[in-house]
Amino acid sequence: MRLSTAIQRGALPGSLLLHGPRGVGKQRLALWVAQSLVCSAPGTDGTPCGRCQSCRFALSLAHPDVHWFFPRPRLESGATNKDVTNDFADAIAERAAGSGLYAPSSGLEGIYVATVRVIVQLASISPAMGKRKVFIIGDADHMVSQEGSDEAANALLKLLEEPPANTTIVLTSSEHGALLPTIRSRVVNVRVAPLARRDIELFLADSVVADAMRRAHRDVSTADLVRLANGAPGALIAADEREAAIESAERLLASALSGDRSKTIRAAMAQGTSRARGRFADILDALTELVAERARAAVASGDDRVALGASRAMASIERAKTLIPNNVSPALITAALLRDLSAELS
Numbered sequence: 001m002r003l004s005t006a007i008q009r010g011a012l013p014g015s016l017l018l019h020g021p022r023g024v025g026k027q028r029l030a031l032w033v034a035q036s037l038v039c040s041a042p043g044t045d046g047t048p049c050g051r052c053q054s055c056r057f058a059l060s061l062a063h064p065d066v067h068w069f070f071p072r073p074r075l076e077s078g079a080t081n082k083d084v085t086n087d088f089a090d091a092i093a094e095r096a097a098g099s100g101l102y103a104p105s106s107g108l109e110g111i112y113v114a115t116v117r118v119i120v121q122l123a124s125i126s127p128a129m130g131k132r133k134v135f136i137i138g139d140a141d142h143m144v145s146q147e148g149s150d151e152a153a154n155a156l157l158k159l160l161e162e163p164p165a166n167t168t169i170v171l172t173s174s175e176h177g178a179l180l181p182t183i184r185s186r187v188v189n190v191r192v193a194p195l196a197r198r199d200i201e202l203f204l205a206d207s208v209v210a211d212a213m214r215r216a217h218r219d220v221s222t223a224d225l226v227r228l229a230n231g232a233p234g235a236l237i238a239a240d241e242r243e244a245a246i247e248s249a250e251r252l253l254a255s256a257l258s259g260d261r262s263k264t265i266r267a268a269m270a271q272g273t274s275r276a277r278g279r280f281a282d283i284l285d286a287l288t289e290l291v292a293e294r295a296r297a298a299v300a301s302g303d304d305r306v307a308l309g310a311s312r313a314m315a316s317i318e319r320a321k322t323l324i325p326n327n328v329s330p331a332l333i334t335a336a337l338l339r340d341l342s343a344e345l346s
């Protein structure tokens with residue numbers, strides 16, 4: 001059954017999981033489902049009107065009864081519900097400003113127990129504006145289980161199993177297999193297929209989106225973008241993020257190799273402070289690849305000294321990665337790392 005038909009008949013399950021390829025638009029679809037559910041004048045086919053106050057709020061990601069959660073960097077221990085709410089307000093404002101386009105969640109971002117507590121708490125209160133409230137939990141496979149709070153975990157499972165009558169919960173996941181089985185078994189699974197060529201063309205024809213894509217992929221034709229998207233327009237953004245990470249990693253490596261202390265400090269400072277840890281993790285991943293390439297080339301040419309240095313450098317990068325979740329600023333991590341790399345790669 002089509003989602004819109006289920007919505008129109010009031011037959012949508014209380015909790016469902018949209019799963020399918022990364023970048024295919026699952027969270028976007030979940031937001032559309034949410035808008036359909038809160039719309040005060042939906043069409044006969046269950047689609048949202050797009051004009052009522054509820055639709056306008058939902059479209060600007062500001063509807064008080066549409067709650068969107070997704071993986072975030074871990075907050076300091078002892079973070080209150082208010083801290084979590086503020087963190088999501090910032091993150092959602094960022095996503096809204098990016099015209100709905102955003103990078104995939106990095107491996108360092110999770111849905112931590114503090115967030116689960118907020119979800120459970122919000123689910124227990126009445127809708128603020130309409131009759132129904134909707135929770136979207138994007139990339140639900142990033143849900144962190146081993147945090148010793150059985151209470152929050154159990155409350156979430158109970159919520160998924162039996163959501164209140166006025167509540168719909170939509171999970172999304174690109175890695176169905178990575179989703180906790182206790183969660184997977186409690187929701188109705190709906191597969192989201194890759195988009196058809198025509199849909200991708202429509203997506204790229206949207207002016208705001210097309211502008212962003214053109215900036216990201218300057219010399220690529222629309223036909224090539226459609227091919228590149230391969231049914232998942234979000235992949236275009238991921239490709240762009242990856243390129244940016246590789247460029248940053250190349251800059252860091254060049255500064256380490258220059259042996260110029262002031263240059264490395266400037267490069268480190270450019271990594272900034274606490275924000276965007278996920279992106280920083282991607283940069284370090286790219287750096288590992290660059291150094292690994294160097295190691296392979298050295299081995300191939302029989303240069304043992306360079307090969308050994310490169311393997312030490314890779315270990316240093318791995319150590320640096322372990323510091324990211326501990327709230328050490330990327331600038332400090334980078335400064336120490338570049339000092340090590342300068343010595344190891346010289």
Ligand SMILES: [Zn+2]
Pocket residue numbers: 038039040041042048049050051052053054055056
């Ligand atoms: Zn509406």
